Amino acid sequence: MAELGCGWGCWMTNAGVAARDAGLDIHVIGVEGDETYVRFAQETLANNDIPPTRYTIHRGVAAATSGIALFPRQANPGDHYGLEPVFGASEAERDKAVAAGTHDALPMVPMDQVVAEHRQLDLLHIDIQGGEHDLVSSCLDVLNERIAYMMIGTHSRQIEGQLMQTLLSAGWRLEVERPAVLRLNDPTPFTYIDGVQGWRNTRLNSHKDS
Template structure:
């Protein structure tokens, strides 16, 4: 999902313009407007919907993915016909409604609109992530059970749940999230999209390989920050200072086994945990291989992408979708602007 670990700089916006449009921004005011969006991914996707970018469409970095299936055709199969707008909400191509208050900086002026199919991308995701997530829905059997680690407002819970329900599959949607306001958003979004309480399980905590506690940043207004990173293994002094200052909350670490519960099969595990994805996969590979049929992973660096390939290929998984993280170079090192996507199929499930 969104990459947000520090405020966007003037140089970030200039770099994004250079990558997508091959030029500098037209004015300082344009740069400041984009900086206020708060997320490089949101800026990239906003520019990607511009008329100027449409003329350069096939040069979009979101067309540069590798897949073993036709991702765009999968998306088209799931596009809902004859969608009607809903007050206060954006309606996406699947028929999922998203309240504008969840992301005021991005959706504040889009309430009551219905989106077209997002090829190559929209404010939320690109072909690679949409295609891989919907691929998991199509591979499900009589029911569809998924878990989203770092669920935010429940975006992939709702997107895949609505798609599964339209195919006649009974859904069960599981989310793990550290921000209490985002948990409330996820609960509201699931209800708005017609899911019953017994079809949704939400954990307020941090997805992890083993139980414990972690510090999670506290934000004043939910919906403003979406890339908050937990602190694991904090010293007692770090913990004391953070809790005294009110900058962090101490939350339980929720092991993957607990997330899955007594369910025999998880049809989809969506992982977007701000850089901890390779560590999670390495420490949970046995559980993943026994109980998870498909994974869609947001990758936060090229290094993480390589680690995931080593771990999952070695465990017999098939890589069905890959779009690398979009980077720029900063002082001789790669800086991730937009997270990458990997879609993995478990050959044993």
């Protein structure tokens, strides 16, 4: 399985332990931009007896294509989750942000790189702070061919609708759905509790279709 925006490795660890305890051969993959959270994920995996040979963590930004993105540095490491990368900055803008100490310039990690060493992933968890539909729509062919199930953290009602349109049209089945919760006393609706969608790829995982 893979966890995009893995933080401290919650999904990597839980899925890895469950699969291992069921007698399966495991390999879990994470993508994370924050250096401190990469270390947290490594510690969490080690504390749950998942050795480095059974996981891969890419320090970078999950994205639709390869390239370079800016990722915020935290003044107090570990204080915040939900950090948002900056895509499309010029080289001069990246150099300025890195020199100022506000951001790191990190590689963008596309989906085909995440799955490169595996014929199929049983589970993909995506929590990338508003970029979820852009990622899904840009690599739909890879998802259709290589991912059996997706859990997606959603960050707006608009994104939820876009994901439904894209994935239902592509033959995926929605099995889990909790909309994002909005706060309405702001000038515009504000998402203060993320939503979640669970999608099954009927091409690779069709046991409920009969």
